[in-house]
Amino acid sequence: MPSFTLAVSRFCERWRIWVVLLELHGLPRSCSDVTRMGEPVSPSAHFDRLSVVWPRENFLKTKSESGGVMRQLTFIEPGKLEWWDVPAPKIVAGTDAIVRPLAVARCDLDYSTIIGSGLQGGPFAFGHETAGEVVEVGDQVTSVKVGDKVIVPFQISCGTCDNCRQGWTNACKSVTRGAVYGMKPICGEEFGGALSEFMHVPFADHMLVPLPDDIRPEVLAGGSDNIADAWRTVAPHMDKYEAPSVLVIGSGRGIGLYALQIALARGAKRVVYAEIGKGGEAMRMAKEIGAEVQQVPSAS
């Protein structure tokens, strides 16, 4: 346990992995927009500290610009990612949409994968938490139109099979079991990634979640996965108690910080963030978010 917690603790100071990634690949620091350190603090404002703004200036905005080819950030092996030119996705079925990612959040698993303790088996398209803009729809899509801003769930599902109708969209029977974006080793099939110029989204009416007009894409990019995960760690449990207190034992990674914000937004009486080890950026952020913070010395 001590070695595990120490290892996890090290993640705390490395949460800006996308910033590092984009620098490594020589791209402009438009992602510095993300931190917005000087802005007034509100619970939701902190979501975007875990996201990165897509460097739009250098990337394609319309599919017609692409000539059928787009750039895709591709995981090769731990510590090695490359921008590859790959075929741009196309509308295949009338229920499909094509989405241009505008902001991509760094999932906890992405970082583990990059340092070699997560997914294995590159090459595969990387990134799976995104909010973007619809750039093309099939002729049967009715709930979204070109230009709409949407969140793209990281798991692909149809919304109509037995499992989907019961809410088990992670086990949709209409697609390859475990079908996900940006994590081919999970399902064995490449569905593309969010750190690409375009994404193919089947079952668009079911899949795409409209982004409210007054919320920037970088704030809710993590809604694809980590924000939803954080919600389920606290929200349903808080509903069982009146003015509950919430303790988050943090690894300093995305889900823990999101959970703090959700607990505060839902009116928790006390929200405490405890971290084992020397603490780091996440502890500072937790305090800024409004949580009490407690540092627990590690055993070593």
Ligand SMILES: [Zn+2]
């Ligand atoms: Zn994720």
Ligand SMILES: [Zn+2]
């Ligand atoms: Zn389904």
